[in-house]
Amino acid sequence: MMLDHPGWLSEDNGRARRVLRSSGSVWSVICTPEAAGGYLVDLVRLAGDTDVAPIIDTINPLTLVGDVAVCEPLRAAGPVARVRTSDVWEALGTAVTRQVVRAATARQKYRAFCEAYGERYETAAGPAWLFPSPETVLALSDDEFDVLRMKFFRDGLRSAAEASLKAADDWAGMTGEQLVAAVQSIRRSGPWTAGVTVADVTNDYSLYPFADLAVRTWAGKLAPSVDWPKPEPEFGRLWQAMAGAQLSEWTLLTLAWGVRYATGVAL
Template sequence: MIVSSVMADHPSWLSDGDVVYRAVRSGRSIWVLSGAQGSVRQADAELVSGVGDEPVVDVVDPATLDGPGDMVEVLRAAGPVARWRNPDLWDALATSIVRQVIRAGQARRLYRAFCRAHGDEVTTRHGSTWLFPTPEVVLDLADVEFESLGLAFKRRPLKAAAEAVVEFGPKWAELEPAALVDELQNVPRIGPWTAGATVADLTNDYALYPYADLAVRTWAKRLAPQRTWPDTEPEFARLWSRLAGSRLSDWTSLTLAWGVRHAHTSGTVAF
């Protein structure tokens, strides 16, 4: 698939030169996702083991955006952005828990360390990568294992989420996205931000993402510094929703993709 950039915001993405890659569980199968720079810019999914459907990738083209001209021009210049839906509900939820309250860089380090210590290794042609530990593995871990990796403050929410996924995972998989956002908040220590971020990761519907959070506010201000932006989340949410109109998901995802790319992190890799 030809793309302008791959949104690799999930902390499992690793890099090998001009290639970014990650492994994902999709039902009973494991896939390696990758994006490679060359004469043809492409995003690929390769089945590693098991049998199952290929993970879904969505492409958002800013050429079709309506909205403020100054912002639209910047996003259009960046070109279409591809993002794979996370096919693993448990990983999406656990990732959002790891991301709670802390900076993206720290969350990425903690996530990767936990995967290396307790997750399954997947060998790819780009190098090794690791899957997030299964719910069963997380439930069996002693407290000291979390403490040794700097994850002591994530132990309770991760274990509560693991218990819930084991019990309710099949039921959750049948829910509509908005209903899943509500259902996840019945798990201890899962609030609106974590639930919304989880479902956005699963579906690529960024209208469900907490679009007034610090990340969106930060990149919106840098995307259009000439504008006067509200400082509070409620005021920003109202303005952002009004500017985006019916394209709230696209505006939010494209702004986040533009932002992490310009932060010079591994969050989005432009080709």
């Protein structure tokens, strides 16, 4: 299970929990590691009256084709499942809090923001918090952002919240490519933010900024025998050419491999 989203709360025993919105309802997702490997996933509706549960996609690396140096370690790592963030606002707000800063810092600030201003729900594995609603974000004062050291993200979150209240219904009917363009039209949301947002919503990682530092870092560790270009544009062109029609799979599986490599735990 790919637990890259900062909304996941993990325990020492490997179990992880998260709450998220899906079609107007709130769901808990609890992932419990099994002795034989993998995770047992439990989806429970906590609020609302719609039965549309969050979507979980599974990517099988055995279908990969291409350079052995990249594909073999990904195949050895096994299938990866990832929960889509159903709500575009949550994905967009999360992407804004990840702008420019290191992943660990982004996770810390995201969680502090959710615990301070998001709705709390009790799950079978303990409490978890939703990302604050756009209405809540717009009601926060400058001082309230500053207390959490979120000043850098303040204007971006406010612009994203305003756009969400105006365009959420339109966003719901867009293709991934259309949504990328729509998010880029929001002030302080550029190509990186748009790609991260839409990949989180769709699990289509061909829309992710696949030449960013995270992908470049893990590609270098995954396949050190490949002469990876250091400049981002050159790396992106090579990565896209090598992955071909499997750009989404290559990118998602490499990021998942990187999380595992960095933490030393199963995804």
